[in-house]
Ligand SMILES: [Zn+2]
């Protein structure tokens with residue numbers, strides 16, 4: 001995802017329209033790997049307003065596969081992100097950690113996009129709002145099948161309820 005900006009860099013008011021899609025198979029996030037099941041699509045523009053800095057604006061979209069927070073089943077999760085990124089050739093002026101440095105006349109958009117995707121991963125992913133999760137004893141996916149240990153646990157609870165009920169009589 002290397003973007004050559006030699007035509008607009010140092011040219012006040014110049015801009016380039018961008019539209020492309022690129023496959024990124026997965027993003028590493030600590031020990032986890034997040035799969036991208038659709039190419040990363042970007043539509044937008046990069047412009048050089050003051051003849052020095054470049055501004056990248058547009059919409060980035062892709063489809064992630066995230067584990068359900070309760071049962072760990074892979075959930076297809078489309079995401080769409082508004083991109084507003086500043087690129088500067090040096091660390092002077094108002095450089096901060098949100099600013100990207102340009103080296104030469106090329107910008108590698110891949111790390112910029114990966115960072116944005118990571119920042120926009122939803123906090124909560126559920127395969128459906130009523131997901132029953134995994135059995136805490138045997139790990140069975142309770143959406144698919146109820147396991148025996150769960151029934152025992154239920155029986156146990158009923159037994160406790162019964163004794164409580166009987167005791168109050
Ligand atoms: Zn689930």
Ligand SMILES: [Zn+2]
Pocket residue numbers: 135136137138139140147148149150
């Ligand atoms: Zn179980």
